[in-house]
Structure formats: C-alpha cells, structure tokens
Amino acid sequence: MSFFSVISADEISKGSTPMALKVIQDKGVGVTPDLRIIVNDLNEGNKQFLNNGYGGISFKIDVIINKNDMFGNTTVLEKLHEWMTTMTPLYVVTEAIDIKNDRYIISKNSDRKQTYRDNTVWSLEFIQFKGINITKFKNDNSYVNKAKKNYAKAKKKAKASKKSKANSTNKNKLKKCKLSNLKYGLKKSNCVKYMQKVLKKKGYLTKKQVDGYFGPVTKTALKQFQKKYKKKYKLKANGKVDKATLKALIKV
Structure with missing residues (x-):
C-alpha cells in the first residue's frame, strides 16, 4: 500500500490529524496529464483538437475503507462523502513521485464496490484545485459617482434648455398678441x-396663478415687473400693458 494523506483547511484549523488513505498498491495509481485535449469530429472525416488549457493534474486511486474507522467525531466514509459532495479543497501529501503535493478536490467516486464484511473499496478521482484569481479594486465608487454627477449635470442642462425653449415659445406667442388682448x-x-x-419665469407669479x-394678482405682478425694468425700458409702474411694457415682456 502506498502512502496518501488528505486533510481540509478547516480540519487543520481544528488541529486534526490528516486522514491516511489505504491505497491498493497492486491496482496502481492512474495519473492524467496536465493538458486536456478535446477531440471533436467534424464533417468529411476531419477532426478538431481543442486544448482546454491547464487543468491541473488529476489522479485516481482505489482505497480500502473500514466502516468503523473514525476521523474526528465522524466516520471516514461520512467525512469523505462530505468532502466529495461539498467539493472541499483538500491538502494531499503522498509518496507517489508523479503526483504533486498540493490541493485537490475529489471529483467523483467512479466505482464503489459492495462492502465485504467491515471493509469497502472506493475508486476516488482527484483533480488539482487551481482556485480563483481575484483582482481587487479601490472601493471608492469614483466611476459611479462621476457618472452620477455627469448624469445630474446633463439632466439639469436639459431641464434648463427645456425651460428656455418654453419661455422663448411663450414670448413668440406673446409677440403676436395685440394690446386689446x-x-x-x-x-x-x-x-x-x-x-x-413670462411673469412666472421672472418669479412674480406661481404656477397656480x-x-x-x-385680475388683481396679475396686475400686482405686472407692477413689480414694471418697477424693476422702469429705467431700462422706460416703463410706468401702473399695472397696464402698453407698447413699452409688451416690448419689455418679450425682450427680458
């Protein structure tokens, strides 16, 4: 029997001793090369060879497990089943020359034999665990905040443009009005x-008005307007619309 021991990082933190697997020596250890080549059949008898990249070493071992053997507070069978179903990365240490001591995942139990008395044989397949590369970015949301500011600025500009356009439209319509109107x-x-x-735009009236x-409210607002632009447009602050007042309303 060759020497294989496995343990998870969680078990290491608990101070547990690695689990020694009893490998059947005469069955050997099957090791798959690092590169995984996928061959696809194409039309007219052609084949396509795809290199799926570095997948890490994978190996298969047949182990004898006694159903009464314990690992911590659980049986070896239950712990192996847990590691396999949760795909827990395990630290593997072995004397096998062609297998690197590294972290592996039990990918499957491909051939589970029937238990004979207290022992059973499992064919466990391991694949090297490569982990995930994480790139850290400064978490200051600078791009998000910049985008929000640009959006707010564009929205404000669009709103101002819309108001300006509406005001210009009102003035053009007012230009066509006669004093009698x-x-x-x-x-x-x-x-x-x-x-x-126009008076609302200048702050003399509310939207509701x-x-x-x-009436009296509009007359008061018009007087305030005339008073402010009295010198510039030579207006009389009397609340009446004359030629000078109409001209001022259109120009401001």
Missing part, C-alpha cells in the same frame, strides 16, 4: 396666459 379684467385669455408665464385671468 391684454386688458385688465380679461378671463380665459391665451394672451394673458402667455404674459403670466397662471390661469389666463388678468
């Missing part, structure tokens, strides 16, 4: 509504 007391007037939208009614 902007008299105090008018209700449901589109021209009054265009004027109110844009209703097409030229």
